[in-house]
Amino acid sequence: MSIGEVLAQLRTEFPDTTISKLRFLEAEGLVDPQRTASGYRKYSWNDVARLRFVLTAQRDQYLPLRVIREQLEALERGEDPLHRQRPSLVAVGSEADVAADAADARVSRADLIERTGIAESLLTELERIGLVTSRPPGWYDGDAVVIVEAVMGLTRHGLEARHLRAFRAGADREVGLFAQLLAPLVRQQDPAAQARASETARELQALSQRLHGALVRAGLRDSLGR
Structure with missing residues (x-):
């Protein structure tokens, strides 16, 4: 399949996927399509399955590409990385669908x-x-x-609503901090840089959620005397 045909295959399930994103995932080593003599990409059904695996892991579990790459390598070795919470090759409905x-x-x-x-x-x-x-x-x-x-x-x-101001203030501080980190990529006009900015933003969001959850759990544990 050509890259356009692959995009058509994935768009129904992952509507925000673009050709730039597919090229970015190739550059990151998540998929390695063959090339014709004239340099055009040719994807196999196995390539499409790998892409679906990657996109599902990002959408449903907010996993960074490094972790997804490790999961794919484990699968290639015949291992079953269940302890890494491997996502299904076929995405299923979840709470993450709303966020996606x-x-x-x-x-x-x-x-x-x-x-x-x-x-x-x-x-x-x-x-x-x-x-x-x-x-x-x-x-x-x-x-x-x-x-x-x-x-x-x-x-x-x-x-009460007045208690929620702290959530807004905290989110704004994170947005400001992350925007500074993303600024060098956002300023570039290269589609690959734009795709990398989107992936970095996704990873920052996931890491922030994990950190926030762990800090709240630790704080409540102290409050409960555990």
């Missing part, structure tokens, strides 16, 4: 309220303190749904 579709999802204010059960007044307050933003006005992306659902869970435990 966040950039493309569009829900109206009425739908957001109906799906999450949030009160109109609380949604207005979340918008006022900057936790939720309508883009364009009156419409919300998939991340807004995730945020509102999380807020609803926290409020059921007694937290």
Whole structure:
């Protein structure tokens, strides 16, 4: 298959995949398509399976490319890297689906309220303190749904909107820090650099989530005397 045919195969399951991304994954050693005499890439079905494995691991488990490469190497050696939480070659529905579709999802204010059960007044307050933003006005992306659902869970435990300002402030600090790290790649016009910036942003997000979760667990462990 040509790179365009491979893209068509993957786009249904991974709509944000681009030719630049496929070239980037090749440059990173995740796939090695054959070349014709004139230099055109030719992918086999095994190459497509490897790409699906990589894209699934990124989408569902936020794994960095280094870890995914190690998993693929283990599979090539005939090992079963279950202890590394190997993803399935065929992606299945999961909570990560919402995050994967966040950039493309569009829900109206009425739908957001109906799906999450949030009160109109609380949604207005979340918008006022900057936790939720309508883009364009009156419409919300998939991340807004995730945020509102999380807020609803926290409020059921007694937290109030005013307590959530710290989450917004912390996220803004991380965004500022990560933006500085990504700036050298973002400024480059090379598609490969742009793809690398996207992958780096994904890895930074995953590592940040792991660090935050571990710090909260450790803090609560101390508070509970464990």
